[in-house]
Amino acid sequence: MDSSAKIIVLVGLMGAGKSRVGIELAKLLKRPFVDSDKEIERAAGMKIPEIFATLGEAEFRAGEKKVMLRLLAEGDKVLASGGGSFMQDEIRASVKSSATSVWLKANLETLVERTSRTDNRPLLRGVDRAAKLQELMDKRYPVYAEADITVVTDNQSPKEMARRILKELEKRDRAL
Numbered sequence: 001m002d003s004s005a006k007i008i009v010l011v012g013l014m015g016a017g018k019s020r021v022g023i024e025l026a027k028l029l030k031r032p033f034v035d036s037d038k039e040i041e042r043a044a045g046m047k048i049p050e051i052f053a054t055l056g057e058a059e060f061r062a063g064e065k066k067v068m069l070r071l072l073a074e075g076d077k078v079l080a081s082g083g084g085s086f087m088q089d090e091i092r093a094s095v096k097s098s099a100t101s102v103w104l105k106a107n108l109e110t111l112v113e114r115t116s117r118t119d120n121r122p123l124l125r126g127v128d129r130a131a132k133l134q135e136l137m138d139k140r141y142p143v144y145a146e147a148d149i150t151v152v153t154d155n156q157s158p159k160e161m162a163r164r165i166l167k168e169l170e171k172r173d174r175a176l
C-alpha cells in the first residue's frame, strides 16, 4: 500500500453534503477532515465568490487543480472536493491512482433545497437554480459515476451516510 492510499475523496454536486458527511466519516475513521474549497480559499486569501468575481472561473479551476493535487499527494484524510473538481482530467486521474472515491449521488429536489440555504456558490447566482443544477447533473453524473463507490444521499442524515460509506469502505481493503 502506498503512503497516500488512505485518502477518501468525496465527490458530488453542490448540495450533495460532501462536507457534512465528510466530517462524520472522518470521525468514524479517526482521520483528519479537509475541505478542498476551504484550502483554495486559504491559498488565495479570498472567498470563492471573490475568486470567481475578481480572477474568473479559469483561475479558480487552476487553483483547484493545484490544491487538489497537493492534498492528494499528502496522505491520510477524508477530503471533500468541490463539485467541479472530479471533472478535471488531471485531478480525476490523481484521485483514481491515490485515493478511494465516493460519489454522493443526490436527486435534483435535494440539491435545490440544500443549495438554497446559502448564497456562496457563484455558479448558482443569478440563474434558475433548478435548471442549472439539472444541466450540471446531465454533464457531470456520467463522470461522477467513475467513482469507486456510489451512495444515494437523499433523505439521510450525515451520520447515517457516513455509517453507510464506512460499510462500503470495509468491503475494500485499500481504503482502510
Ligand code: S3P
Residues within 6 Å of the ligand: 012, 013, 014, 015, 018, 037, 048, 081, 082, 083, 084, 085, 120, 121, 122, 123
Ligand atoms: C463548484 C462547487 C463548489 C465550489 C465552486 C464551484 C462546482 O463546491 O468549488 O463554487 O463547479 O460545482 P461545493 O461542491 O463544495 O459546493
